[in-house]
Amino acid sequence: MMRGIHQNFDQQQAPAFFARGPSPLARLTFFTAMSLALMATDSRLQYLAEVREKLMTLLHPLQVIANAPSELYHNTDEYFSTHHYLLAENARLKEQALTQDIALQRLNILNLENTNLRDLLEAKQSLTETSILAEIIHVGRDSFTKKIIVNRGKNHHVITGAAAVDAKGVIGQVTRTYPSSSEITLITDKSLAIPVQIERNGLRAIAFGHGRDNTLDLPYLPANVDIKRGDKLVTSGIDGVYPAGLAVATVVEMKTTQDSPFAHIVCMPTGGIENDRQLLLVSIPEVRQESATGFPANAAPASKKNRPSAAAPVAVTAPAITAPAATSTKPAQNTKPAIAAEPAPTPSANAGSRPHAQQ
Amino acid sequence: MRNNKFWSIYLSLFAAFICILFPWSGIALSLRPDFMLLVILFWLLRAPNQCSVGTAWFMGLWVDLATGGIFGQYALAYTITTFFAVIYQRRLVLFSSTQQLVYVFSLLSLSQLILLILKAFAGHEFLGWTYFLPSVTGVLLWQIAVSFGLNTGRHSHGS
Numbered sequence: 001m002m003r004g005i006h007q008n009f010d011q012q013q014a015p016a017f018f019a020r021g022p023s024p025l026a027r028l029t030f031f032t033a034m035s036l037a038l039m040a041t042d043s044r045l046q047y048l049a050e051v052r053e054k055l056m057t058l059l060h061p062l063q064v065i066a067n068a069p070s071e072l073y074h075n076t077d078e079y080f081s082t083h084h085y086l087l088a089e090n091a092r093l094k095e096q097a098l099t100q101d102i103a104l105q106r107l108n109i110l111n112l113e114n115t116n117l118r119d120l121l122e123a124k125q126s127l128t129e130t131s132i133l134a135e136i137i138h139v140g141r142d143s144f145t146k147k148i149i150v151n152r153g154k155n156h157h158v159i160t161g162a163a164a165v166d167a168k169g170v171i172g173q174v175t176r177t178y179p180s181s182s183e184i185t186l187i188t189d190k191s192l193a194i195p196v197q198i199e200r201n202g203l204r205a206i207a208f209g210h211g212r213d214n215t216l217d218l219p220y221l222p223a224n225v226d227i228k229r230g231d232k233l234v235t236s237g238i239d240g241v242y243p244a245g246l247a248v249a250t251v252v253e254m255k256t257t258q259d260s261p262f263a264h265i266v267c268m269p270t271g272g273i274e275n276d277r278q279l280l281l282v283s284i285p286e287v288r289q290e291s292a293t294g295f296p297a298n299a300a301p302a303s304k305k306n307r308p309s310a311a312a313p314v315a316v317t318a319p320a321i322t323a324p325a326a327t328s329t330k331p332a333q334n335t336k337p338a339i340a341a342e343p344a345p346t347p348s349a350n351a352g353s354r355p356h357a358q359q
Numbered sequence: 360m361r362n363n364k365f366w367s368i369y370l371s372l373f374a375a376f377i378c379i380l381f382p383w384s385g386i387a388l389s390l391r392p393d394f395m396l397l398v399i400l401f402w403l404l405r406a407p408n409q410c411s412v413g414t415a416w417f418m419g420l421w422v423d424l425a426t427g428g429i430f431g432q433y434a435l436a437y438t439i440t441t442f443f444a445v446i447y448q449r450r451l452v453l454f455s456s457t458q459q460l461v462y463v464f465s466l467l468s469l470s471q472l473i474l475l476i477l478k479a480f481a482g483h484e485f486l487g488w489t490y491f492l493p494s495v496t497g498v499l500l501w502q503i504a505v506s507f508g509l510n511t512g513r514h515s516h517g518s
Contacts, residue, residue: 027412028442034416035438038431043481048430055424059380066380138382142426143389143490144483149427176427183427190483211484 049176056178063181067137129243131165132156132281137181146189146209146273148172152281153180161241162283169247169271170194170235174281182281186273187248188214196248197236201226204236207248207267214273216249218265223256225263233267243282247271368410371398372418379425389489392497395422396437396470400463403444404451405510415441429481436473440466456505463501467494 022030042048132152140147152158154177162174164184173192176183185192190211196218197204203226207216221227231251237244249267256263375394383391395418402410419434426433444466454462471494475485 024412024442024445028438031412031416031438032435035419035431035435038420038434039429039477042430052424052430059424062377063380066377067382070382138380139384139388140427141379141383141388142428143486144478145428147427212486 052176053178056181060178060180063137129282129284130157131283132158132162134158134164134182134279134281136277136279140183144211145191146172146186146211146214147175148184148186149181150184150279150281151181153178153182155179158182158281159283162281163235163242163246164279165246165282166271166276166279169249169269170242171269171271171273171276171279173241184279187216187269187271188273194242194248195236195239196233198227199232199234200228203227204238205233207233210266214269215252216267216269218251218267219262221263221265223261223263227251227254227263227265229254232270240284243284364406365409368402368406368414371402372414374398376418376421376425379422390492390496392493392500393467393470395419395433396440396467397463397497397501399437399441400444400466401504401509403441404448407445407448412438412441412445432474432477435477436470439473440470443469460498460502464494464498467497 038048134150134152134156137149137151140149150164158174158177160174160177160182163170164172164174170187172184172186172189173194174182175185186209187194187207188209188211190209192209194207194216195204196207205218205221207218210217216233218227218233229251233248233251235242235244235246235248247270249269251265252268253266254263255265372395375398378394379391396415399410399415399418402414415437416434419432419437420430422433422437423430447462451459451462468491471491475490479485
């Protein structure tokens with residue numbers, strides 16, 4: 001009531017033309033200062049992360065509303081998909097499941113064998129990572145960055161730093177988690193680096209996103225580096241973020257120029273960066289699990305990042321000597337001690353292929 | 360009347376925000392006009408008393424949140440853009456419709472230019488001239504709205 005009177009009075013006092021409060025210049029100065037302060041705070045300090053999270057929770061219902069039309073379109077599209085198409089897809093999936101079943105059986109045997117061999121070496125057990133299936137809600141709205149938002153968040157135990165993987169390879173990393181969604185930065189984003197290995201020769205490198213076209217760069221490699229077109233890059237697993245051995249990219253271009261001591265290497269990601277709806281969020285548990293076999297975890301330091309150091313080769317070679325002793329304490333693992341004792345020193349020879357024994 | 364306008368301003372801003380939240384991707388994303396800035400500019404011309412630099416700044420923060428970038432980028436771009444819009448708002452009465460389109464186009468490009476500079480500071484590269492396509496689609500959208508009878512305040516002021 002008071003307010004209405006006041007406004008009426010105000011309008012009588014000054015014509016609407018002039019009743020504008022502070023001058024535009026004053027407003028400009030004030031709000032520019034506010035924006036700059038916000039940008040500085042957000043980019044340099046971490047205070048706003050929590051605020052952002054809260055606001056994203058507020059935003060979530062709006063997001064659901066905005067997604068409703070396309071969601072509806074997808075659903076009706078699926079509903080009206082023809083019988084023939086579904087049959088064909090079913091047959092294809094069955095075939096795929098069969099081939100994967102066979103591969104899985106071999107994988108189980110290989111896993112068992114790997115566990116036994118690792119026991120013999122007293123090496124740490126490879127981590128069993130947890131994975132969460134997520135669906136892409138929308139791709140990032142900022143054309144400068146390569147980001148996607150998926151429909152799984154803190155409430156579904158997604159953690160920041162988890163790797164995002166699809167059927168063909170790594171596609172990115174979770175960079176922000178909100179209560180019911182999370183933001184994934186794709187490996188093609190300029191700010192994302194991923195430690196990789198050349199599958200052919202075990203050479204380690206770090207791949208950086210290119211940012212513009214969907215490619216990756218391998219910078220800082222000497223011009224005489226042993227990389228050829230068609231080489232496959234896989235995750236090395238040194239970082240403790242990505243599980244080792246996942247496909248990342250294929251080298252499509254390798255150029256050396258006279259004026260640069262470095263090779264110019266361009267790689268194409270193998271994962272369906274732009275064309276998948278479902279993906280897996282794979283996270284390695286923070287604490288390395290106590291080895292299930294009962295060995296004290298002394299073979300390698302329990303730190304998350306096994307940086308290449310002088311200690312690493314020792315950790316590998318030392319158990320090789322004591323390997324027969326170790327087998328005697330584990331009757332269950334005695335199935336093939338004779339085979340394992342022979343090739344035991346070899347890991348130190350081809351150390352490049354193992355995450356723990358870097359240089 | 361005033362109350363009515365207040366609601367229509369905020370409902371239209373809300374609608375623009377929902378438009379931004381649509382799952383845009385690929386070519387559609389590179390063509391997507393800046394709905395929020397268009398609506399803000401419209402209200403800036405129609406109702407400068409209710410919608411001003413502050414409104415633009417506030418809505419810019421929400422766009423920042425939606426795009427997931429650093430807080431304040433869109434806010435700053437909208438602030439500066441609306442400042443220039445406000446300065447020239449009174450002369451707009453005399454503008455022909457073509458002049459008005461040029462005016463809107465330059466404002467939209469200005470906002471994109473500011474964003475580009477801010478992104479360049481953050482270490483991003485220029486995406487090529489297609490980066491400015493949203494300004495063109497924005498003007499087209501403006502023209503479509505005008506031809507459908509939307510009064511952009513050219514012949515009415517203080518209403």
